[in-house]
Amino acid sequence: SQQGEEDPQALSIQEGENATMNCSYKTSINNLQWYRQNSGRGLVHLILIRSNEREKHSGRLRVTLDTSKKSSSLLITASRAADTASYFCATDREGAQKLVFGQGTRLTINP
């Protein structure tokens, strides 16, 4: 069953602009992770945020988590062409040791 759902499904912006992707989930979680996937490749881990954290930063990435709304957002600032990829959120249900991935947001950065 799909736990996380990303929104929007596709996003196209100009280089230099900020990109925001959202993820909603249904049940209580321990952690939420964001991954990036370049076309036809494996996934690369970006950031993990725990259920007791509200915000986390890593370089140009900012992730927020609102457990009351069961949602998270990923902000990429000052986007670059190399940021073009699909971005997935993944949640682990409380008591479970496996990740459940959303369907992803396909991000295109136009030069």
Next chain:
Amino acid sequence: DGGITQSPKYLFRKEGQNVTLSCEQNLNHDAMYWYRQDPGQGLRLIYYSQIVNDFQKGDIAEGYSVSREKKESFPLTVTSAQKNPTAFYLCASSITGTSGYEQYFGPGTRLTVT
């Protein structure tokens, strides 16, 4: 170089044949996972293993089988019972199967069955 490898990158098979996808890691990770990805979709968990000689079914295990005889290896067999095997298969590993650890992914194997 530490990492997780999958081979081959592309695999073609005739309907009715079993096929085994390779996944090897030298990260000394206890947990390993197999996912299936269909075009434009997210990842769905097929099987996972938290320790050698032990594995559990994921959400879509029917038509697949695995073994975990060595810590570094977690091969996936796609059997003829899998109704729609054409997909992109991703293997991953993590330090443990405990919640809260990132997963490291291999480059994937694209399987086409005709």
